[in-house]
Amino acid sequence: MRITNMIAIPDRLRPGLTTTASGAVDQQGAGGNWTTVGQRPSKRRGGRQVRRQRERRKGRSVEVRVGTLNIGTMTGKGRELADMMERRKVDILCVQETRWKGSKARNIGGGFKLFYHGVERKRNGVGIILKEQLVKSVLDVKRVSDRIMSLKLEVDGVILNVVSSYAPQVGCQLEEKEEFWSKMDEVVDGVPREERLVISADFNGHVGEGNRGDEEVLGMYGVKDRNAEGQMVVDFAKRMEMAVVNTYFQKREEHRVTYKSGGRCTQVDYILSRRCHIKETGDCKVVPGESVARQHRVVVCRMRLETKKRKRVKTEPKIRWWKLKEEDAGIHPSIHPFSKPLL
DSSP: OOOOEEEEEEOOEEEEEEEEEEEEETOOOOOOEEEESSOOOOOTTTOHHHHHHHHHHHEEEEEEEEEEOOOOOOTTHHHHHHHHHHHHOOOOOOEEOOOEEEEEEEETTTTTTEEEEEEOOSSSSSEEOOHHHHHHHHHEEEEEEEEEEEEEEEEEEEEEEEEEEEEOOSSSSSHHHHHHHHHHHHHTTTTTSSEEEEEEEOOOOOSOOOOTOOOOOOOOOSSSOOHHHHHHHHHHHHTTTTTEEEGGGOOOOOOOOEEEEEEEEOOEEEEEGGGGGGGGGEEEEESSSOOSSSSSSSSEEEEEEEOOOOOOOOOOOOOOOGSOOOHHHHHTTTTTSOOOOOO
């Protein structure tokens, strides 16, 4: 008759496991052997190696923070804007109503560079400010008018088009407004579909709260009622298949209002993106507490641009003829490229 004894002994060297002595013990007192039971702690999921593998499958991504601000005038505010962008970690800032004449680019301090265009010193003018790391990535600059300019740059393999625009005010003539939107249509049509497009602008219109009937281009979180100029913004977004990013994120009214003057609180500054790329937008809100501009407030949008994974091209392996013998290559010695000439 055979009797099996199981004795549990704690293993101090390996916490969490139990070492047992098991063996067949018969009447003559034969000893058993030692075995270790229990499962070893599995490798933690979501570790560094797993994250790298997921990134390889999905492709790379790069984060960019784009903002817009009606500055009122650029005179004497270059360094303030640079400090604000550094403090708020803004990579690209579109500014309107710069009131600078000319089509130039200049450093404003802190490693930031301003590309601007204007016709008169007393009105209009637009510009785009880039941080130092992105200045060398600029591919093209188009100055359409003193209300519209665009800039194309390459960010880690992703082509990004940024448009800074300043729409005519409510009191301007209808012909001027129609000319502005016609030029905006031309600018958007000139950007290929596979490239990213961001429009940062002061449209001088109220798209209003709610999105009934306009769900494809608007979110629910606008401000107050829509006016005629705001309807032009919505119509433009529908024509060009754009989305008004500001209205898609639920924020307090303090983080949605972009213009304050006396007792008036409205939303006239917007950031637009293609509808097909709206999922790359992580957040968009008004940043309060900045005193660079008197009435307008800066709007910042955080985007994560996804790059497609490059496909590996399969190539045929090279044949190393000098390592092959005549019998393996199946070539007669007389025509082998490395054979000795026949006498």
